[in-house]
Amino acid sequence: MTYAASIAAAPLIREPLHAPVAQLVRGGVVEGIHYGSVVVLAADGGVDLQIGDIEAAFHPRSALKPVQAVAMLRAGLPLDGELLSLAAASHSGEERHLAGTRRILELAGVTEDDLRNVPDLPYDPVVRDVWIREGRLPSRLAQNCSGKHAAMLMTARLNGWSLDDYLDPVHPLQQAIAEIVEDLTGQAIARVTVDGCGAPLFSVSLHGLARAAARITTAPAGTPEARVADAMREHAEMASGSGRDVAALMRAVPGLLTKDGFEGVQMAALPDGRAVAVKIADGADRARGPVAAAALVRAGVDPALLAEFGSVPLLGGGAVVGGLRPARVLDPLSG
Incomplete structure (x- = not known):
């Protein structure tokens, strides 16, 4: 494995000094x-813009999944294309996602019963409603992280590691993932806790998450990093879902890699190394997309490509009476 030349100290665990990044405007008045x-x-890796606290320790949640996928490839996972994209996915629970996860499990020689993620309903509300109408119960396969967990089982099986405890932070698989998290973010992990799906969650800084995104998109062709980026960009719907904004964003901006995470997190990077990372303090998903789009404009992406992502309409009586928009500090003209 090739690691970063130097790993910086872990970010400090403190209350983040967040700043206003989005406004909810109704009838010309700021409502929230x-x-x-x-x-x-x-x-070149330099910080072009920082708002709030980019150095405090935080939880990247599922925005870290591309890094976890890189780690599994470095440990011998032989997936590419749609299945690799699914391994880095927070999927919507569509049939393509369930079928892909079953295929990874089959390749690994294991079954759904070997998964240790939490049972859940599909993430996409339309898919979830159909699931419920059909009388189907929560399942590990439908949970949005099942592709990652199936890939973890496959990686463990290929390396001769135990399967029952593959989510234990001291398991060789999770130790290998932790090493790559530190390698790509360029900093030591501040704390290890448990993500919503049950997998270890590694706390880094927002700055570190952006560095990792840039490392992945600038890696030479054929490397694990490049394979993950290629798979997610070419099969964006497998990494998310057919109705998801991150899939639409990757289709709209040539060469862009982006991944969202619960609690208002998103990272994105371009092939030349320009990268952004966003954390919404209250975890509001409605603010995540417009703020990430505004950050990409500040990174130099053509605003015309991002027009549909820049705001969220606000309805009153069935008519548009306002919307959610990024704060002025994200306006390119603000300096």
Whole structure:
């Protein structure tokens, strides 16, 4: 394995000093304000823009999944294409996602019963409603992280590691993932806890998450990093879902890699190393997309490509009476 030349100290665990990043405007009056933090990296890795607190320890949640997928490839996982994209996915629970996860389990020689993620209903509300109408119960397969968990089982099986405890932070698989998290973020992990799906969750900084995104998109062709980026960009719906904003964003911006995470997290990076990372303090998903789009404009992406992602309409009596928009500090003209 090739690791970063130097790993910085772990970010401090503190209350983040977030700043206003989005406004909810109704009838010309600011009705609500979302706080958060944003970092924009230049192609050379320098910080072009920082808002709020980009150095405090935080939980990247599922935005870290591409890094976890890189780690599994480095440990010998032989997936590519749709199945690799699914291994880095927070999927919507569509039939393509369930079928893909079953295929990974089959390749690993294990079954759904070997998964240790929590049973859940499909993430997409339309898919979930159909699931419920059909009388189907929560399942590990339908839970949005099942592709990652299936890939973890496959990686463990290929390396001769135990399967029952593959989510234990001291398991060789999770130790290998932790090493790559530190390698790609360029900093030591501040704390290890448990993500919603049951997998270890590694706390880094928002700055570190943006660095990892840039490392993945700038890696040479054929490397584990490049394989993950290629798979997610070419099969964006497998990494999320047919109705998800991150899939639409990757289709709209050539070469863009992006991944969202619960609690208002998103990272994105371009092939030249420009990267952004966003954390919405209150976890509001409605603010995540517009703020990430504004950050990408600040990174130099053509605003015309991002027009549909820049705001969320607000309805009153069935008519549009306002919307959620990024704060002025994210306006490119603000300096």
